Amino acid sequence: xxxxxxxxxxxxxxxxxKQQFATLTDDDLLFEEGKQDxxxxxxxxxxxxxKEEIHKMISNL
Numbered sequence: 001x002x003x004x005x006x007x008x009x010x011x012x013x014x015x016x017x018k019q020q021f022a023t024l025t026d027d028d029l030l031f032e033e034g035k036q037d038x039x040x041x042x043x044x045x046x047x048x049x050x051k052e053e054i055h056k057m058i059s060n061l
Contacts, residue, residue, distance in 0.1 A: 006058060013061045021047060 006013055014029045028042050043054045 006061070013058065016061050023047075 010031045017029060018024050024046060028046050031039055040051055040054050044051060
């Protein structure tokens with residue numbers, strides 16, 4: 001599942017990410033149409049992971 005496919009189930013995925021990474025806030029996980037790269041950038045900065053790692057982590061949710 002990629003970010004575009006995840007849009008419909010984002011609230012559930014957001015909850016899973018917040019459980020896994022307690023430092024994430026609602027603002028960090030704000031999903032806006034057409035701004036997936038900004039979301040990935042925020043997650044990269046907060047979690048210190050590469051873009052590919054973020055995409056893989058989201059795909060595994």
